Amino acid sequence: MQRRSKTDRALLKLLGVQGGAWTTTDVAIATGMPLDVIEPRLLSLAVASGAQLRVADDGNVTYVFSAQLRRLLLARSWKLRLDACLRKVWSLLFWIIRCSFGVVLVVLVVLISLLVLLLGLALFWAEDDAANALLSLVGGGFELIVRIVVAVLTDQFWIGSPGRFPAADEQSPPQRVAFLESVYSILFGDGDPNQALETRRWQRIGGFLRHRDGVVIAEDLAPLLDLADPPFATHSSVTQSSEIALASEQADQGMLSVLLHFDGRPQVTEQGDLLYCFPSLHHRSVEASSAEDHALAEGASLPLRERRIAFTHANQSQRQAYGFLVVSLLGLSLLLLHWSLPLSAALVGIACFGLGYSLLLLALPLLRWFGWRRSNAAIHQRNRWRQQWADWAQLHRDALVSKRLEAARLRKNLPRISDGMVYTTENDLLTQPIDH
Structure with missing residues (x-):
């Protein structure tokens, strides 16, 4: 119940004044909340506020909320008015x-x-x-x-x-x-x-995943996670190859929470490397540049700082x-x-x-x-560890090119979310944009 209330407050803060058209993925990235938590609460909010729906030809749903959504809900629900009043009283106390x-x-x-x-x-x-x-x-x-x-x-x-x-x-x-x-x-x-660090973390992770079109390697996300410092071959007796293997294993262990949060899937390449796919964040159109150009241009995320x-x-x-x-x-x-x-x-x-x-x-x-x-x-x-992961990825940029290249190729083969709309509650049934 507490998590549900927290999710509702996050939704109202995001949509309460401006409203607009939002997908579940957009809201999950903007609020930093998990997809499986956002989806039912967003649907409930759409029902309670009478939001319009737009359905794409691949089944993706966009919710269109009216402006001043908070005022509308306050006018309809005495519980929300009581909650707002109690918050003001508590602030004064x-x-x-x-x-x-x-x-x-x-x-x-x-x-x-x-x-x-x-x-x-x-x-x-x-x-x-x-x-x-x-x-x-x-x-x-x-x-x-x-x-x-x-x-x-x-x-x-x-x-x-x-x-x-x-x-x-x-x-x-x-x-x-x-x-x-x-x-x-x-x-x-x-x-x-x-105190809002976790929200900022998931917003940064969601934005990074969307920027990478839904396919990443763990080493690129490591500066946003709470991992121990990466192994450096220059500071220990391990070799360069074993250092990279240890660092990859350490980064892969931190990806479970990201997979659960954004409904991701791990993929194993022919070389035995792990890639992480997030189909709901795979939405951009195919670009003309090659996968090699993508791999050479990519790098690790900037570290999250407390x-x-x-x-x-x-x-x-x-x-x-x-x-x-x-x-x-x-x-x-x-x-x-x-x-x-x-x-x-x-x-x-x-x-x-x-x-x-x-x-x-x-x-x-x-x-x-x-x-x-x-x-x-x-x-x-913790800040030093995250910065070390960013430095490690930059230092081993050449060694990570092959994994990033595989990620770029997989990115092109994933089914893309369509922008084509086949149904919307904003129009009458006879005027729906259905391709007969």
């Missing part, structure tokens, strides 16, 4: 949660500062010796804290900094937030910039304000705890809460820093 950490920090600093100032004044009237120095110290610290709080509130309403990353189905850049949300950013980060995770998107002034407020809260809580122990249990409780909250705000970013470094190291390693 999440914004309140993000701001609450900063609000608690500012409120605690102001409250404990006032309590410390009042206790300082009480001590001034109770003890004359060193009272002026104490009052001056407390007053000066309180004035500085007030200045910081005023600056924080000014930043909250007028100045923004980069904030969280968008959700996996969004493409907009990170939003800008103010100081209160920056506290959450420093504590928990701003989300994973690679973005480095930023520790926080709070700007420098916000990080400095955060550090000052947290350290001030820690020092003021300790001072309030020391002065209020013989006076009031309520003041002791406030001091303990402020002390615990300040320690939490210091410990969480420090603990997250270690995990952040490990995550970025893993991202760097």
Whole structure:
């Protein structure tokens, strides 16, 4: 059910505003979703929205959706309206949660500062010796804290900094937030910039397969997959021929998921090499150039790159304000705890809460820093492996020509998807373009 809902959201995002004519393959490439998942959901969406159908002479179906499809579905379905409303409510609640950490920090600093100032004044009237120095110290610290709080509130309403990353189905850049949300950013980060990596991967793979007219070799797709680094004969004791065999075997092992995703078929050549055919992506017309020209012009895909995770998107002034407020809260809580122990249990409780909250705000970013470094190291390693596969394919370009040549020849022999239309629901039955 969750996968079905995710697929429906992806379809509405793609088709919701502009509509247009789409085949199942086109939608699968654009959304990065598997063909077997897209096909039934696309048909259901076509039925629900009253889309038009165009059937080619080879049985290929094209769905024609009207513009403003999302509005049409919202008008027909109360469930979609409720889902959209709940999403807006959750977005507001999440914004309140993000701001609450900063609000608690500012409120605690102001409250404990006032309590410390009042206790300082009480001590001034109770003890004359060193009272002026104490009052001056407390007053000066309180004035500085007030200045910081005023600056924080000014930043909250007028100045923004980069904030969280968008959700996996969004493409907009990170939003800008103010100081209160920056506290959450420093504590928990701003989300994973690679959360839509799988969607991007399958979009890149689908586009590459379509560009290669539905027939590829595994070595050309390896820079888009998560494979370990390829063997290099110059770095080990293996020979050149065994290096190529090992690399081919390693790349072939990563092709199973691609075959399942785009309904592909493996083909074995007379030389025992594996080629991968995707009939649904084989659509282009026959070109005049020879198979040899194709093989010489082809190369591996550009590697898929993951973005480095930023520790926080709070700007420098916000990080400095955060550090000052947290350290001030820690020092003021300790001072309030020391002065209020013989006076009031309520003041002791406030001091303990402020002390615990300040320690939490210091410990969480420090603990997250270690995990952040490990995550970025893993991202760097995966990027390096994909780049090595692209470099390996370029280095062994001549050795791969024979496989690419076989792929080009097989490409010419595959049945092609026809553009000829034999039936469409856009016309009456008597005016259908049927060849009698």
